[in-house]
Each structure stands twice: as C-alpha cells, then as structure tokens.
Amino acid sequence: VANRTSEHIDTSGITDAIRQEILASGKARFVNRVQRSNIEKELSYQYGGNVSAGTRMLRAKQVGAEYMLTGTLRSIKKKQPKQFRFKKKVLMYYSLTLELTNLQTGLIEWTDSADIVRESSKPFIGW
Numbered sequence: 001v002a003n004r005t006s007e008h009i010d011t012s013g014i015t016d017a018i019r020q021e022i023l024a025s026g027k028a029r030f031v032n033r034v035q036r037s038n039i040e041k042e043l044s045y046q047y048g049g050n051v052s053a054g055t056r057m058l059r060a061k062q063v064g065a066e067y068m069l070t071g072t073l074r075s076i077k078k079k080q081p082k083q084f085r086f087k088k089k090v091l092m093y094y095s096l097t098l099e100l101t102n103l104q105t106g107l108i109e110w111t112d113s114a115d116i117v118r119e120s121s122k123p124f125i126g127w
Contacts, residue, residue: 005075005094014073014096031065067109071098076115092118 001011022028032039039062046056076093099111 001071001073001096001098004072007075009073011073014071018069018098028067029063031063065103068101068103069098070101071096090120092120094118 001014003009003011019030023030043057043059045051047059074095074097076095078091078093094116095113096116097111097113100109101107102109
C-alpha cells in the first residue's frame with residue numbers, strides 16, 4: 001500500500017491485517033515476497049554440500065503468484081468544527097483503495113475503497 005499522505009504512516013500494519021484476514025478466510029494464499037532473498041540464501045546453503053540430498057528442499061518448486069494486491073492510502077482534507085474545550089480534537093480522514101491485478105493478463109479483477117477516520121487531541125494551551 002503506497003502512502004500518498006503528507007504524514008509518515010507505516011502502511012505495513014494495514015497490509016499485515018489484510019493478509020491475516022484473507023489467510024484466515026482460506027480463500028487465498030500469499031507468496032512471501034519479503035522473505036524471497038532469505039529463501040534463496042537458504043536453498044543455496046542446502047545445495048552447497050552441507051545438507052544431505054535426502055533432506056534438502058527441491059529447487060523450482062515454489063508457487064508463482066497469480067494476482068497482485070496493491071493499494072493507495074490518501075488523506076482527505078475536511079474542515080474541523082469549532083471547539084471550546086481544553087483539548088482540541090482533530091479528526092484525520094483517509095481513503096484506502098485496494099485493487100487486485102491478474103499477473104497473467106494485467107487486468108484489474110477487483111477494486112474497492114474504504115474511508116478511515118483517526119482521532120487525536122492536542123491541548124489548546126501549553127504542551
């Protein structure tokens with residue numbers, strides 16, 4: 001998920017939650033792109049002569065991805081109402097758009113968006 005806001009937002013938490021939900025549903029599996037280089041290092045080690053042929057993993061058995069799930073997080077500017085309190089509540093609005101692309105055809109198979117509201121507060125006076 002690409003962060004298209006003016007803030008530093010770690011979008012890996014969003015993608016982790018989405019992946020967890022999809023995996024729990026049993027409707028899809030994911031290729032572990034993040035660990036790809038570590039997997040290759042381990043396979044190279046296993047074929048380097050230190051691991052017996054009977055226990056090492058076979059090469060060229062990984063599953064190719066069929067789809068790619070990508071997205072964009074954008075901030076939405078909305079006027080804040082006047083507040084008469086010791087702490088000012090600030091509402092931040094975001095729009096998260098996801099799309100599923102078929103890697104063989106390049107076609108977008110599915111897309112959806114959701115609005116997210118985050119509330120924070122800061123004092124009117126002082127720190």
